[in-house]
Amino acid sequence: MLRLVVPAVVVGALASLLFLTISGLAENLQGVLWETLPDALGIGRYSSLWIIVMLTATGIAVGLVVWKVHGHAGEDPAEAGLGGAPVPPGTVPGLLVATMLALAGGVSLGPEYPIIAANIALTYWLGRRVLPGAPGALWVSLASAATIGALFGTPVAAALVISEALTQQPGPAHASLWDRLFAPLAAAGVGAMTTTLVAHPSFDMDLPVLTHPGWGDLLAALIVATLGAVLGLAGCYAFPPLHSAFQRLRHPMVMLPVGGLLLGLLGALGGPLTLFKGLDEVKELTSDIGAYSSGELAKFTVIKLVALLVAAACGFRGGRIFPAVFVGAAFGLLVHALVPEVDPSVAVASGVLGVLLATTRQGWVSLFTAAVLAASPAMLALLCLASLPAWLVVTGRPQLELDHAGHSRH
Structure with missing residues (x-):
């Protein structure tokens, strides 16, 4: 397990940085599309007309990426869940561009599926070249855990998802659950800490705290x-x-x-x-x-x-x-x-x-x-x-x- 620490740390940090980069680019583009541009045109930022125009334009832009860019931005998202088999690395640029455009354009979807898919593809591709003897499933689990940790800002969510997935997968008879969680949890922890240190995310909704439920x-x-x-x-x-x-x-x-x-x-x-x-x-x-x-x-x-x-x-x-x-x-x-x-x-x-x-x-x-x-x-x-x-x-x-x-x- 100690040999897996360095790959887990590297994957955790890089997965978080990719997530933060795409999120940051999407936020900057969102500011241009929903603030700078309508202000320059003298149109209300969130007027009904601007909302319709922007979402339609986003559909056209993403449609062009899916149609023309190599790999067609990955598989149909209706068929995709969290994790899964690695997609060809050549599809990752189109997938990330389509995701960034959708996030900035106001589409009612989050970043989790495409960012996880991109990190799995890149980690699997690089990992198989750096450590060809390591099982392919290792890179998939590290990338999944690291990205989930980065998305939620805590490794706990990743540990829960991975443990749920492990119950459906065969593993070494002698390996306990925590043996199998060791490397993914390390990747998730590094991914979460990288996100926390760089972006300071918060899920605090400022709801009234219930201390004594009845x-x-x-x-x-x-x-x-x-x-x-x-x-x-x-x-x-x-x-x-x-x-x-x-x-x-x-x-x-x-x-x-x-x-x-x-x-x-x-x-x-x-x-x-x-x-x-x-x-x-x-x-x-x-x-x-x-x-x-x-x-x-x-x-x-x-x-x-x-x-x-x-x-x-x-x-x-x-x-x-x-x-x-x-x-x-x-x-x-x-x-x-x-x-x-x-x-x-x-x-x-x-x-x-x-x-x-x-x-x-x-x-x-x-x-x-x-x-x-x-x-x-x-x-x-x-x-x-x-x-x-x-x-x-x-x-x-x-x-x-x-x-x-x-x-x-x-």
């Missing part, structure tokens, strides 16, 4: 998480026919501009909060609880979910975790607005838990993300219990991920 809080968590799972599952059922409809358009220069136009119309209807990957927007949403009516929160919830489905179905490159977090948070605040007796922290954390369980089918990541948003150790027991009925709702049912035939994975 029976009413437990009942609320059970109900809200289950309803959130039902909401997320509705999106999973709608995803295959929506993806099939876009596939009938056949060409990326039709699929993506049409998808961009639809996203623009949805953004004009929902407003700026329903644009982009959703993490900063969640912070704004929860910064002043009670500022939005139940009608507005219902609108945010539905529009963001539909925007996530459209963006993933039409071919934009991006991940689904962060937009799903926004959907869950908006849904939780909607429950709080309708039933003020429900603690807002319980409502938001449970809503996020339910929606993520349905859309990602990653139990540990869903529980971890909900717990981080709540920022309360006392909430852990509530969320663990709330995950049980929500999991019964989603297990064995369609996922927000398709197979190569266009059918939902179960």
Whole structure:
């Protein structure tokens, strides 16, 4: 295991730096597209017209990348989850450019899938040349763990994801779980620390801290998480026919501009909060609880979910975790607005838990993300219990991920 420390450290640092570079470029481009350019043209930064124009233009730009750039920006994102087999390294530039354009242009997808795929491809390609005797699975696990650690700013999320994946993979009979987690956890730790030192990320939503949960809080968590799972599952059922409809358009220069136009119309209807990957927007949403009516929160919830489905179905490159977090948070605040007796922290954390369980089918990541948003150790027991009925709702049912035939994975 000691021999794996140096490769893990190198992969962790480089994976984080790639993530930070793409995120930084996307943020700078976002400032130009949504602030500098509309100001220069005398158009409102987030006017309905500008939102429609920008999302349509983003669809055209990403369509050109998918159509013309070598590798076509990787596989159909509707068929991709976290991790997976390495893609050819020649597809990475197009994938990263398409991702950067989507993030900057306001598409309702996050960076996790394409950044993980790019880091896996590059790590696998370089690792096989530097240490040809090392198993290929090692480089995949190091890159996956390092990127997840960088994305969440902590190695805990990566350890949970990798441990969940390891239960489905054969390994040496003598190796304990922590033996197999040793190198990925080292990579995740370095990736997380690199991100923390360079960018200082924060998942703090400034929610009221629940210190002494009661029976009413437990009942609320059970109900809200289950309803959130039902909401997320509705999106999973709608995803295959929506993806099939876009596939009938056949060409990326039709699929993506049409998808961009639809996203623009949805953004004009929902407003700026329903644009982009959703993490900063969640912070704004929860910064002043009670500022939005139940009608507005219902609108945010539905529009963001539909925007996530459209963006993933039409071919934009991006991940689904962060937009799903926004959907869950908006849904939780909607429950709080309708039933003020429900603690807002319980409502938001449970809503996020339910929606993520349905859309990602990653139990540990869903529980971890909900717990981080709540920022309360006392909430852990509530969320663990709330995950049980929500999991019964989603297990064995369609996922927000398709197979190569266009059918939902179960």
